[in-house]
Amino acid sequence: MSGLARRWLAVVFAAAVSAACGSSPAPSAPTSSGATPLATPTVFRQVAQKINAANNEFQLAWVGTAASYQLVIGSTPGSSNILPPTVVPGTTYTWISPRTGGTYYARVAAKSGDSLSGYSDELSLFVLDIRNVIDAMYFHAGPMADSPANANSNPVTAVWADGTRLSVLVSNEAGSTALANAQTFTGQYADLIGGAVTAAFSMTSDAMHDKDYRTFPDFTIGVRVQPGYCGGALACVPTGSGPAPIGPNKSMVTLEQGSGLYLSATAHEMGHAYGMGHITIPAAGRPEFRFMMSPVNASEQMTDAEKLAIMLARNAGLRAGWTRSQALAADLVNPYTGNTSIR
Numbered sequence: 001m002s003g004l005a006r007r008w009l010a011v012v013f014a015a016a017v018s019a020a021c022g023s024s025p026a027p028s029a030p031t032s033s034g035a036t037p038l039a040t041p042t043v044f045r046q047v048a049q050k051i052n053a054a055n056n057e058f059q060l061a062w063v064g065t066a067a068s069y070q071l072v073i074g075s076t077p078g079s080s081n082i083l084p085p086t087v088v089p090g091t092t093y094t095w096i097s098p099r100t101g102g103t104y105y106a107r108v109a110a111k112s113g114d115s116l117s118g119y120s121d122e123l124s125l126f127v128l129d130i131r132n133v134i135d136a137m138y139f140h141a142g143p144m145a146d147s148p149a150n151a152n153s154n155p156v157t158a159v160w161a162d163g164t165r166l167s168v169l170v171s172n173e174a175g176s177t178a179l180a181n182a183q184t185f186t187g188q189y190a191d192l193i194g195g196a197v198t199a200a201f202s203m204t205s206d207a208m209h210d211k212d213y214r215t216f217p218d219f220t221i222g223v224r225v226q227p228g229y230c231g232g233a234l235a236c237v238p239t240g241s242g243p244a245p246i247g248p249n250k251s252m253v254t255l256e257q258g259s260g261l262y263l264s265a266t267a268h269e270m271g272h273a274y275g276m277g278h279i280t281i282p283a284a285g286r287p288e289f290r291f292m293m294s295p296v297n298a299s300e301q302m303t304d305a306e307k308l309a310i311m312l313a314r315n316a317g318l319r320a321g322w323t324r325s326q327a328l329a330a331d332l333v334n335p336y337t338g339n340t341s342i343r
């Protein structure tokens with residue numbers, strides 16, 4: 001079993017080099033045979049991230065000339081408790097993360113036989129737990145919400161009830177792009193929940209300036225332009241509007257007029273009119289985290305993660321009036337810990 005012993009020694013040696021050098025690239029370790037030391041991999045990076053129901057899928061890549069590499073991932077800097085030393089034949093690796101959200105730490109070294117180079121710079125990988133997205137969208141609660149501590153009050157969710165046929169009135173002033181953006185959102189939402197909630201659209205010559213949305217018939221959403229209405233935001237819906245039991249089953253999307261109309265915010269505001277709360281993006285700011293319901297750096301339409309959150313919530317039985325406790329029992333959200341560093 002001398003082969004095992006040699007592998008063990010190589011790992012210990014690499015760990016010692018890494019610890020001595022902190023997060024800087026470690027010098028290559030000399031080989032026992034005196035051959036040219038292996039070059040430490042460079043440009044270790046995250047190429048893409050897919051958010052799944054039970055994990056995240058990371059595409060990792062690096063630059064190097066070795067025939068194989070050794071990758072480690074830990075839950076703390078410098079550790080390898082999540083992915084013990086794993087041999088990789090090329091310069092890419094797909095890592096399937098644990099379900100638990102938070103930051104993980106990856107390093108890679110070149111490997112040839114029993115020889116190992118120093119480890120690369122450490123790469124921080126942010127794992128997003130989709131349950132925190134569901135919590136923010138449906139309950140305005142949990143670590144990714146505007147007000148995480150809402151979770152303590154066991155809030156209810158407000159989504160349109162099954163069978164709702166919405167009437168969306170778009171002013172001519174808001175125009176055809178606002179119409180198209182709102183239609184894309186409502187169409188995608190309907191598809192995600194098997195057509196249980198749909199919307200019919202009409203353009204209107206009524207600019208709806210100063211219109212009180214509470215005078216609309218039930219299940220009506222207006223889309224209008226009204227400069228100065230949103231208090232500095234690009235667009236808005238009235239607080240407390242939208243579906244029951246929070247809102248009066250009606251709402252109004254208002255677009256502000258700046259250098260142009262803020263049309264790209266139309267679907268985000270429609271999301272609010274459908275009862276969705278903001279999703280606070282992680283500090284890492286990966287493109288995969290540019291959610292439609294992010295108040296900053298938003299995507300113009302729903303992202304794959306938001307669509308997944310809606311499907312998961314729907315399939316677990318979430319409906320209008322569900323409490324957060326019900327969602328917790330259905331494993332749709334996490335117990336509230338007060339920890340907002342995991343976003």
Ligand SMILES: [Zn+2]
Binds near residue numbers: 272278
């Ligand atoms: Zn918003």
